[in-house]
Amino acid sequence: MDNLVEIRNLRVAFDGVPVLHGIDLDVAPGEALGLVGESGCGKSVTWLAALGLLPGKATVSGSVRLQGQDLATAPRRTLERVRGGRIAMIFQDPSSALNPVIRVGQQIIEALRLHRGLTGAAARAEALRLMDLVGIPDARNRFSLYTHEFSGGQAQRLMIAMALAGEPDLLIADEPTTALDATIQAQILDLLVTLRREMSMATVFISHDLAAVAQVCERVCVMYAGKIIEEGHVGQLFETPRHPYTRGLFDAIPTLSGPLRRLVPIPGTVPDPRELPPGCAFAPRCNRARAFCSQHRPELLPQPEGRQLACAFPVPITQDIVHRQEEYQ
């Protein structure tokens, strides 16, 4: 099957400081892909760069192909049709992404006019349908309200409705539930899963919450310091994480069930992009690192079991991990 999006060797530098070090990433049609990592690892920058949304001080190189069409060299007009039309993006904070002085219905109609050329009664009917689809109760009577008259969870639903207006092939959800309360987060995750299934739309779910990613995605990429360091099927990656960083993330997260155990933090902090270690960027924090790691930067390489991994001394698949597997089942 042809990929919907193919990103090759994508690099980004801000004011000459590289923050993204060559990302290769494919998204298949209809697939749900998760991007996880801590703040500053480049999850959002990858997609902002791919869509040409970074500010002028950013230097971007590499190629981003949408079904064969290169977006990196595409003229502005083409990009504008792609953004919101074929690839839509939703963000963490809906209240800052929606316009506070335009009625919500009009905002959705504007997206429909731009991307599908709908006007008048047809646009209004479609906007109402989208509001119903994302679960805004009583959409007809709330069509003419302003964003501040909606709660955070409903504002997020409205933003999803706007993103769906262009009938995109790919929805990029950048921490869409991070600012929401737990019970509302559950509603939005549920909505994203349902929408993807019903609209056969590919989803890229960017999050620092591994568990939320596991609920929405089929495949996961773990990023650290501007690189993908492990990639694989969600079950495989969660049951037997092999990169010491991925493994470290799991050990650092408290659980809601099972035996209580002391958390195992990852020592140190994420490196400053201006002072990246010469070898593996994770080596200074890694309990498996050897001298080799501080000199050689590992490549992301395919593994026999199907995943990709960038580590010279990965966590072996041992008894301990079999135990972990049981814990998650």
Place this chain on the structure above:
Amino acid sequence: MSQLLDARGLVRVYTARRGLLGRPARVRAVDGVSLRVKRGETLGIVGESGSGKSTLGRVLLGIDAAQKGTVHIDGAPMPAFGTPGWRALRARIQMVYQDPLAALDRRLSVAHQLREPLDIHHLGDGESRSARISEVMQSVGLRPDQAGKFPHELSGGQRQRVVIARALMTEPELLVCDEPVSALDVSIQAQVVNLLADLQRDRGLGMVFISHDLKVVRNLCDRVAVMYLGRIVEEGPAEAVFADPRHPYTQALISSVPQPGRAANSRIILQGEPPDPGNRPPGCAFHPRCPMAEDSCRRAIPETRAVGGARSAACHLVAPAALTEPA
């Protein structure tokens, strides 16, 4: 054992105006909350935004005065806000905030910020203050060379260590932490959670840990109180409450936390919006979202009742202790 913190019937009502020309509305942010913390015990307070958990933290410290109810520290009533007695007490009860950058003074070095509580409470002389700074810095895992740094030169986790260190300077007996790890990345969050657990164990601190993160609360707290619209709806030993929640809200809240290996559709997904504290539903405040609500829930506010095993719940549908536990 004596209670370090004993709060009874706390009520805090704010007057909030809806919009520029709106009529002022009374918001019962904390609505009749009673709780106790022993020495060496950690009480977790969980709830969603608008549940009143942060207001409760401020009321417990006396920063925000309750309109009704009492707070006793070590058996003595809390003096009024701003009085010399209250100021003296503040050396014994300290607060740790969510956003370290906002809680710290950007123009002061780490050592300077840590010295301030000692200056304010006239503890020790110059030499012993410096010694105390080094000692506390070491105990929270800060290096001696970081004493001269300013907040912007530190990472998020280090800044939160400074905030915790500052709270510990006066050797408090009670620490109130309001979302202390919510702004931190997971790998750093674990460092700070372990630090708080160690400090609490080594110093026998009483701790009130306010958080929306149930996983962290389960890991750190002995007991947990679940708040909904200004009231505690369920309380009990953390392990018991998380393993077997009784109140329908607690059940939904725990179920809503994504867990790897559990399918999304096995969760209880609450319908409806988070509640508006300014527009409290009659009867049980949770009934509009409650999947089990009956007629009685719409009429009467449920009382907090013992439900066995040192637990309590405020729900008409949860059987009281006498019925669930054979004598």
